[in-house]
Amino acid sequence: MEGEVYSVFENAKARSRLSVSIDLIRNGLTMRNYCSLLLPIFLFLLLCCAPVRAESPMLRVGVSLPLTGPWAEFGDAVRNGIEMARAEQPNSFARLEFVYDDSAYDPKRAVSALQKFIDVDKVDLVFVWGNEPALAVAPVAQQRKVPTIAVAQFPQFRSIETT
Numbered sequence: 645m646e647g648e649v650y651s652v653f654e655n656a657k658a659r660s661r662l663s664v665s666i667d668l669i670r671n672g673l674t675m676r677n678y679c680s681l682l683l684p685i686f687l688f689l690l691l692c693c694a695p696v697r698a699e700s701p702m703l704r705v706g707v708s709l710p711l712t713g714p715w716a717e718f719g720d721a722v723r724n725g726i727e728m729a730r731a732e733q734p735n736s737f738a739r740l741e742f743v744y745d746d747s748a749y750d751p752k753r754a755v756s757a758l759q760k761f762i763d764v765d766k767v768d769l770v771f772v773w774g775n776e777p778a779l780a781v782a783p784v785a786q787q788r789k790v791p792t793i794a795v796a797q798f799p800q801f802r803s804i805e806t807t
Contacts, residue, residue: 701739702739702740702741703739703740703741703768703769704741704743704765704766704767704768704769705740705741705742705743705767705768705769705770705771706743706745706757706758706760706761706762706765706767706769706770706771707722707723707726707742707743707744707745707770707771707773708745708747708754708757708758708761708770708771708772708773708777708781709722709723709744709745709746709747709773710746710747710748710749710773710774710777711723711744711746711747711748712746712748713748713749713750714749715749715774718773718774719746719747719749719773722773722795723744726742730742743761743765743767745757745760745761747772747773747774747777749774749776749777750776750777751776751777751779751780751781752780753777754772754774754776754777754778754780754781755780755781755784758770758772758781758784758785758788758790758792759784761790762788762790767790768791769790769791769792769793770785770790770791770792770793771792771793771794771795772792772793772794772795772796773794773795773796774795774796775796775797778794778795778796779796781794782794
């Protein structure tokens with residue numbers, strides 16, 4: 645029971661960070677606050693998904709980022725943000741294991757990364773960065789029933805049907 649109360653408290657904290665992040669979106673997103681936006685959203689969603697696999701000692705997260713190519717700066721920023729948060733809050737990340745893959749902002753490579761995450765790495769959750777990679781990954785992730793966090797700016801995501 646005590647663990648459940650802590651989980652609810654942590655989820656409430658994460659939700660308040662998410663509302664701040666949503667305000668940043670409404671007021672105009674700059675590169676500087678872009679990275680500060682991603683991490684709270686990512687952690688919020690991880691906290692929400694963690695109880696689903698409570699019996700598992702580790703939660704494996706597949707992270708598909710553009711680590712090469714024209715969008716590599718953003719992919720590096722996200723990866724560095726995750727690793728900095730892990731270094732600063734080791735207790736919060738003790739049960740999380742991140743597996744990175746370079747999508748190079750290519751939809752085909754993002755889908756290949758998703759399939760590798762599912763079949764080889766056996767991840768519990770997938771994080772995809774970028775509009776085109778996210779749109780390519782969404783139907784495959786839905787078909788394979790893998791929880792997926794996609795950071796994209798396409799309004800089409802509102803119309804993707806979830807089951």
